[in-house]
Amino acid sequence: MSHHITISLGTNIQRTHYARSGLVHLKAHFSDISLSRMFESEAVGFNGSPFYNCVIAAATDKPLEEVVATLKAIERENGRTHSEKKFCARTLDLDLLTYDNVVTTHPVRLPRAEILQNAFVLQPLAELLPDHVHPEAGKTYRQLWQEYDQTSQRLWPIDFTWSDSKG
Template identity: 55%
Template sequence: MARIYISLGTNISPEQHLKAGLVDLQQYFGPLQLSRVYESESVGFKGTNFLNMVAAADTELSIAQVVATFKKIEQDNGRIRGEKKFSPRSLDIDLLLYDDVICNIPVELPRGEILFNAFVLWPLAEIAPELPHPVTLQTYGALWQDYDKQRQQLWPITFEFPAELLPVKY
């Protein structure tokens, strides 16, 4: 059984897509551990603000199967493949960590943006503060503490989680 950490982000009907994405993730992976939801300005392009969060789950699926599942959930929620890298998203789901695996195929793990984007690092540090990054070996709590908080604007928001989510730790 592998512990996976998942980044979710959306700026197109964000509350609707984030809720639907969480329900879908739970259907595939069971109970989720959830960070708070954060709002952030778009990065890399001018657009409406994003809602972002991190979830953790346990799975017996391979890395490739997890990524394929995420792509299916994104597609089911209106994600169009072939979009520009920096553009609005109905739902963006990325695998951040798969246990302590370090690889580049089928995806880069640990995901590089963990160290650079506040909207990934802060919610990850919230739910896994003592977990060490597999490359730097620093804990996510320490990485967030040392992060230049002026680089990106990010703030926690009040979010009504879907009632159908199983009881989980928030």
């Protein structure tokens, strides 16, 4: 059975390199990949370099626990170290946002709370899947973005090429 998942990708260290590497790894593990535009945003929760952020939608036959383990493994393969600090610079941050319409707290909280809290998650999600309904809020991502205080966090779309190949 195929499951629909959404993943947020963020990086503020060697941003272009790690965003591209993250996508290559995601494509190796998941199918039917689609992407939002890439956004640049100020660091939230700490003083740091700006982030690149996007949201990826994909399909998978993997159970929830395996999806979470796969994302953590991809982060580690890309030099991510998990420190005690929640807010810090990172090579690659892959967060599972949704897994079908599952609402759970184990092995991770779904839908991820950051969907409703952070513009760098909600805006690309609303752009990628505007008519999908948030499993708890009961509103589409487009509606949630329209209701969000869009002045609370600064982010802007950037030109981003996913591969170095020309043509």
